[in-house]
Amino acid sequence: MLAGVTVLALSVLSLSAVAEPAGIPALTMVTEEGGEQKYTVTIQILALMTALTFLPAALMMMTSFTRIIISFSILRQALGLQQTPSNQILIGLSLFLTIFIMTPVLEEANRTAIQPYLDETLAPKEALEKASLPFRDFMLAQTREDDLNLFVRISGKTYETLEDVSFWVLMPAFVTSELKTAFQIGFILFIPFLIIDMVVASVLMAMGMMMLSPMIISLPFKIMLFVLVDGWALIIGTLAASFGI
Template sequence: MGETALKLRHGRFPGWLALALIFALALLLAGPAFAQAAAPPPAAAAAPGALDRALTTIGGDGRPLSLSLQILLLMSLLTVLPSLLLMMTSFTRIIIVLSILRQALGLQQTPPNQVLVGLALFLSIFVMRPVISEINATAYTPYGEGRVPIETAVRNGGNVLHGFMVRQTRQTDLKLFSDMAGARGFARPADVPFSILLPAFVTSELKTAFQIGFLIFLPFLIIDLVVATTLMALGMVMLSPSIISMPFKLLLFVLVDGWALTMGSLAASFGTG
């Protein structure tokens, strides 16, 4: 505990806390940061050592934060870490497509929500593996070896996430939120601030997920229509078409190896073969 306290007081964190802090603060201190093009931040906010001063002082009087307050700060960052990671990775697109697939099959609770979330999480880790490896090489490893300060590691990790998000975001969505923010055109993708990129990325992911979901839903909808028309022609109007069509949809899904096809197509949609 004494060693941990010493590291915290001098701006150095244990490995697991450092990695969590790098992910949690990447949105705030990376590359373009939250600065709007029309309203640049004060110079003091981007000055070297700003994070160290924020963690070690209160109100600018130079007094060090107590260990309990430093731990409280870190725990507060960890509470928003899951939301940040889910919104800044491939998880959103994957979980929506899997949910639409379950609805298309006519299955209410199969697979259960825990299975879908777990499947989406591990597929997201697979898709984000190159990004995670690059963050480890450019941010976590240098910081763990003491070659860069924590704010540099956070900035490097944020730049990697920024690049991934830019590649998956439509230009129309970027333009929409840029116009809403009153920001002019950016010279290069790296200049887009996270305050504009993040909502544009989430909007683009939702649009892509629904497009994929429509293509998945279409063949199962055709089966429902054929079954409902057949039952009506036979005069069996009291029999629910979903009961008859479900076995045929399951059979079709199994024959085309639907899970492998869906997982492969989702991974390939992010440029991962």
């Protein structure tokens, strides 16, 4: 009986080995007549999944997200609210406002690169180059000349025109400019709330109530002022206008 079971098991293994289809090749590269090389869909999907891991960094370094989230964070500190709105709300609001501001850039990239690539009228490398052009124009428009010159000097290269500047030189220059602009906006946001804190602290000191924290008294006044002037609409409108929207 044991011999029969052994023979049956060996038969099943041999049949499964024969019936098992050949594996998908990991890499297949086809060279066309013009010298261009194309990869299989398997490698294209692998490259796409790898590129998606850089999406958060691209979101912060190539869009308006950095300026918006820093401005909102400074606004929350100026109001004296530590956890309201929460980080999730601020990030979500910044993300949707970023999509709103970047819509013309995304539409241009979709029209000139993504759709032609999906229609198989554009090679992957050419599609990537064309998709980067709208983002390049956006970053150039928002980058200060001093910051751009700084990274050009650090790179040790010379460029005749702005169009010749390397994409990898432009990205850190753009982020540096965005940080400067965000902190300038944050400074302006702090001024009215700082005045309220100073007035409240002076009144409490004049009344001899030194043991009472001025932050407790000034907080409702700052919230009331922010609501009365329609602060959220002003901040969001100003941020959008700072990008030329």
